[in-house]
Amino acid sequence: MSEAVAELETPWQAMFQRLLAEPGPRAEAAEPETRLDARVYHDPQRYHAERSHLFRRLPLCLGHADQLREPGSILAREIVGLPLLLVRDAQGEIGVFLNACRHRGARLVAEDSSTCQKSSLVCPYHGWTYALDGTLVAVPLREAFPTLDRAERGLMRLPSTVRHGLIWAVLDPQLPEPDIARYLGPIDAELAAIGLGQHRFFRQNAVRRATNWKLIVDAFMEVYHVKRLHSGTIGPFFSDSIAIADHFGPHQRMLVARDQLGQLRDQPPAQWHPQLHGTMVHLIFPNTILIYHPDYVSHLGMFPTAPNETLFVHTMLTPDAPADERAKAHWDRSFDLIDRQVFHDEDLTVCEQIQRGLVSGFGQDFLLGRFESNVRRFHETVAKALGQHGAPPQTPPG
Ligand code: FES
Ligand SMILES: [Fe+2]
Incomplete structure (x- = not known):
């Protein structure tokens, strides 16, 4: 098979080529800064609208x-x-x-x-x-x-x-x-290519945390924080804020560069893989995130229980059942690191701190920079899906 033909056969090569074309941390540099009305995280009316118009209607x-x-x-x-x-x-x-x-x-x-x-x-x-x-x-x-x-x-x-x-x-x-193939659009073929259907359930942790569900989604849709908040855990494995993103209807896809991005050039493009040479993330609207680690997949489900509380369900899916005790111990260690240290002690702890600061009633707005355009897009999609039910206004003028 010629390399040109092989190139057409993996869905990831064009994404990696775009990632390699990024000279530095300037992904989506054409994106504007935006403001986000922080009431979307705690307003009770907004919460009830999300429950009835997103969570009770969408798959x-x-x-x-x-x-x-x-x-x-x-x-x-x-x-x-x-x-x-x-x-x-x-x-x-x-x-x-x-x-x-x-x-x-x-x-x-x-x-x-x-x-x-x-x-x-x-x-x-x-x-x-x-x-x-x-x-x-x-x-x-x-x-x-x-x-x-x-x-x-x-x-x-x-x-x-x-x-x-x-x-x-x-x-x-x-x-x-629900017609899921239709709902997912082009992401349907990517889930098939990754072989999620053949993956095995390994472990799950379902915990209620005192934060709005969207603050958790936000934390997984940008990489600006990764080298800072996660400096003692996974930060060193990643480049600083180099990622490319696409959106398909309400859903999003992000490919995040690892620290060794340049080594990709030594590999034949047909072998570039979004788990081995980068970290791919899918956001399936409204509340599903799939993160493709090198040898397993994290499935995150954010299920709101109150404006300021979310059931966070993290499931580890592995390509096979563990072959022996050693393999099981390896995946157990991976789960403990990513679930407890990275997600719970770092990401979710920050989300809870933000949530506690929101109740001051000072009418805060947040500033989203150029590397946080996925967060902006996610909030725009929520507001659009809610239509006239989406009060309070998502982006105040100014
Ligand atoms: S048998 Fe179920 S409520 Fe009576
Ligand atoms: Fe994080």
């Missing part, structure tokens, strides 16, 4: 199907105020249900940080029993409900699908099953 990525490996695997988790059950049924299909009994609403499975195994779902209150596909199969003292039609009292199912191994759901039972 959300709730996890990886490999976390529910066996039939009967169940994960109970509250997402944006809704108690949900993610279930792999006896036929191997994954469904997303409201974790609420159709008798009088009790939770069928207590929320836990990890999956459990069950052959059916038995309500703890009066014992109504559901099959794993949500069908109501048994009611104690059935004669108490002479008009009950079991077919009408199955668990409330939410529209969901699995694509690239990821579980996507829309948190409104009236809406149709």
